[in-house]
Amino acid sequence: MSELTKSRWGRMRSGGSTRKLLGISLGGGLAIALALGSLAAVLGYPQQIPLALAGYSISFWLPFSALIWVLLVDRETITGAPKDVEQSIESRWAERAGAAVFRDMLLFLGLGAGVLSFLQFKVDWFLEVPLGLAFALVLSLLLIDFAIRYQLIKRTEG
Amino acid sequence: MENSLPEHRKLRGFSQQQLADELGVSRQTVISLEKGRYDPSLPLAFRIAKLFGCSIEDLFTPGED
Numbered sequence: 001m002s003e004l005t006k007s008r009w010g011r012m013r014s015g016g017s018t019r020k021l022l023g024i025s026l027g028g029g030l031a032i033a034l035a036l037g038s039l040a041a042v043l044g045y046p047q048q049i050p051l052a053l054a055g056y057s058i059s060f061w062l063p064f065s066a067l068i069w070v071l072l073v074d075r076e077t078i079t080g081a082p083k084d085v086e087q088s089i090e091s092r093w094a095e096r097a098g099a100a101v102f103r104d105m106l107l108f109l110g111l112g113a114g115v116l117s118f119l120q121f122k123v124d125w126f127l128e129v130p131l132g133l134a135f136a137l138v139l140s141l142l143l144i145d146f147a148i149r150y151q152l153i154k155r156t157e158g
Numbered sequence: 159m160e161n162s163l164p165e166h167r168k169l170r171g172f173s174q175q176q177l178a179d180e181l182g183v184s185r186q187t188v189i190s191l192e193k194g195r196y197d198p199s200l201p202l203a204f205r206i207a208k209l210f211g212c213s214i215e216d217l218f219t220p221g222e223d
Contacts, residue, residue: 031202082178082183083183084183084202087187087202088183088187089191090184090186090187149170158186158195
């Protein structure tokens with residue numbers, strides 16, 4: 001493929017232009033966000049549907065647009081994207097950061113379980129947190145941990 | 159591991175970005191290879207050797223342990 005067909009956002013695997021790719025990604029993302037936002041608003045906040053719909057839709061729009069873009073884009077048409085990602089050092093950094101996050105997770109969950117089970121006998125202290133929020137919090141912490149680990153490895157070895 | 163990648167690259171007039179494009183890897187990978195901070199996989203080492211028309215031993219030598 002010639003260098004001229006490359007662009008910052010790439011082109012579609014099916015051969016579509018960058019503009020078409022972005023249009024489908026953003027449009028599709030918005031459609032999915034509105035659909036899921038409507039569902040979440042009706043089921044979760046029936047008394048405040050417009051506000052909940054707006055909140056959920058805005059939150060879902062870009063993540064789903066990014067997901068569609070990832071599924072449709074031809075990587076080789078993105079400017080500066082290496083053909084062989086697995087052989088690039090960034091892939092090695094990501095692997096090592098992932099392994100470090102896994103170790104952190106084991107340590108965090110192990111220590112947390114131990115301390116909390118100890119506290120259970122000593123202190124009658126329970127937190128009521130929605131499970132979805134707890135999962136989101138743990139996921140956010142793991143992602144932040146990954147980002148920090150990756151940047152540290154990059155700074156040390158880059 | 160020590161390597162003579164910078165010498166071979168400059169001898170052929172490649173920039174780091176051009177070499178990265180030829181190998182299909184990122185420019186950062188070439189930079190780290192040249193600094194000896196990244197040991198390439200065997201397939202990548204073979205690709206580099208083939209590109210420069212030499213053997214892997216001509217490019218990479220074991221460092222002092």
